[in-house]
Amino acid sequence: MALDQLESKSHVSLSDPLPQFVPGSVCVQCDVCCRFPESDSFLRPYFTRDEIGAAVEQGLSPALFMDPAGSQIALVKDAESEGYLCPAFDPVTSRCGIYDHRPLDCQLYPLALMWSADGSQVEVGWDTKCPFMREAVPGEIHRHAERIHALLQRETTLRLLANNPRLIGRFQEDVIVLASLPELTDRLRLHQPDPRLRPLRLEDAPRMKQALERSECPGHEALAAYAFVYHYIWATTLSYWWMERDGVFFLFAHSPDGWFMPLPPLGPRPLGESVEEGLADLHRWNHGSPVSRIENVTDQQKARLAGSHLQWSDKSPDYLYRADSLAQLAGDSYKSQRALCNRVERTASVTLRPYAVADQPACRDLFRRWASQKREGTLDVMGRYLLEDAEAAHELIWAFGNRLGLVGTVACAQDQVMGYTFGYRLTPETFAVLVEVADRSVPGLAQYLFRETCRAARHGGAEYINAMDDAGLPGLRAAKQAYHPVATIKSWIASPLQP
Ligand code: SF4
Structure with missing residues (x-):
């Protein structure tokens, strides 16, 4: 069993399946697994981000998963009973x-992970709802x-479970x-140093949006x-958490170095007060490390x-x-950009259309082609590092762009996807x-x-285009400057004064 394909980031998956305990011949005759009495049964299987990706690749609809993370x-x-089925289950063959x-x-089933009755410990047990567990020899079960x-207890498994605490049932x-x-x-x-912290999920988008609207985000200079989406797509690289205290929304992120806040606290209380509170949390959780x-x-x-410290x-x-x-x-x-656009119009017969989920495999191929073209170019270490993280973020965008409120466009030439953009x-x-x-x-x-993305945004009523930052990459900075920004919007990092 090779479980030791350890990845360096919080994006973790097991490399090989676990050994199957119940013989397949017994499983196909049983009528318990994969069937549930209620549509919202707490026993429905939980899929991690990677598992959702794999299931979608196998043909399951992304819409079956409330949260892509x-x-x-x-x-x-x-159709044959009062109950409900896992959509991956075929009731005719009784197979997954x-x-x-x-x-x-x-x-894992018929073993199960759950919290102890008093909520103090995680336990592993065997589920007596599985009929085979009543017949199996206890020595073999043990x-x-x-x-x-x-x-x-392996590191990979521990990290996977810690990143997906909902795998631990009640x-x-x-x-x-x-x-x-x-x-x-x-x-x-360790992953949740304060019990009020909650992992940031897609279902939290409206709550964070409300908090952002309440904050004094200045019009087009925001x-x-x-x-929400700006942070959420990077949840493959960092783990994001939030809590609300006295109407103030605090967003936290946990990186391999420690905890930080990707945004200032959002809410009605005086900013200085809530910043002090947020930094005090970080100080405690990071044990005084300057990463706060x-x-x-x-x-x-x-x-x-x-005047704050x-x-x-x-x-x-x-x-x-x-x-x-x-x-x-x-x-x-804009002479040079215009000349390049004209060249595409003259020579490349490119057509544009809205992105559809069916474009996902073509977008993945394109992303990999584009990433290797970039690696062959003049990419510095930081650029390479960002590129490594980007594929997982793009995977999430392709699968769940619609639900994240993203507007996607693909550019095709000779029936092949040659480009795409997503924005909000x-x-x-x-x-x-x-x-x-x-x-x-x-x-x-x-x-x-x-240019076409900007035209579509203009057509949709946008007066301004925000093209994000340049991540400190000189090439990207030059490209962004070449479009003559009307403003650059300053962004600051605040940290506690070191003694
Ligand atoms: S059909 Fe497959 S995915 Fe669904 S509950 Fe059964 S084993 Fe799990």
Whole structure:
């Protein structure tokens, strides 16, 4: 069993399936597994982000998962009974349609992970609802449980479970406890140093949106970071958490270095007070490490925090453009971009259309092609690092762009996807371009796609285009400057004054 393919980030998956305890011949005759009495049964299998990706690749609809970062699957009505079925289950053959890709939750069964009755410990037990567990030899059950127990203590498994705490079910009386899992219990506490913290899920988008609206986000000068999707797509790299205290929304992120706040606290209380509170949390959780900081502080917020015991460093600013200018590319200052767009129009017969989920495999191929073209170019270490993280973020965008409120466009030539963009309405007057990928072997395609995206945003009523920051990459900075921003929006990082 090779469970040791350890990834360096919080994006973790098991490399091989767990050993199957119940013989397949018994499973196909049983009528318990994969069927549920209620549509919202708490026993529905939980899929991690990677498992959702694999299930979608196997043909399950992304709409079956409430949250692409990890969620229980939505059940479908069983035509033959009062109950509900896992949509991957084929009632005619009694087989799982994604058996080789079934989630860890299903692989573990009939063993189950759950919180102890008093909620103090994670336990592994065997579920007596499985008929085979009543027939199996207890010695064999224990030997199997010991093997699984050992696997559950591996670093990869611990990280996977800590990143997906909802894999630990609630206490069930009919599950016979085999062992407590103190390492896992500790790891879960480490991941959640305050019981009020909640993992950031897609279902939290409206709550965060409300908090952002209440905050004093200044019109078209809002930073692109003042949007749920901006953070959420990076949940493959960092783990995001939030809590609300006295009407103030605190967003936290946990990186391999420690905890930080990707945004200042959002809410009605005086900013200085809630910043102090947030930094005190970070100080405690990071054990005084200097990693504690608040990112994406605007100029106005910085002014309001004058006199606080903070030190400031600046982050790359966002680039803001007039949508009209980018839609027209008129005049001498846009001569080179206009020439490239004209070239594409003359030679490449590119057509544009809205992105559809069916474009996902073609977009993945394009992304990989584009990434290797970029690696062959002049990419510095930081650029390479960002590129590595980007594929997981793009996967999430392709699968769940619609539900994240993203507007996606694909550019096709000769029936092949050659480029795509995704963006979102940041404020009523500003459209933010979140990602753009264009095959670099087609000269001018990136410029053409960007102009067309800006035209569509302009057509949709946007007056400004926010093209995000330059991540400190000189090449990206030059490209963004070449479009003549109407403003660069300052972004600050606040950290406690070191003694
Ligand atoms: S994923 Fe497969 S094994 Fe798991 S509940 Fe669905 S049909 Fe059953």
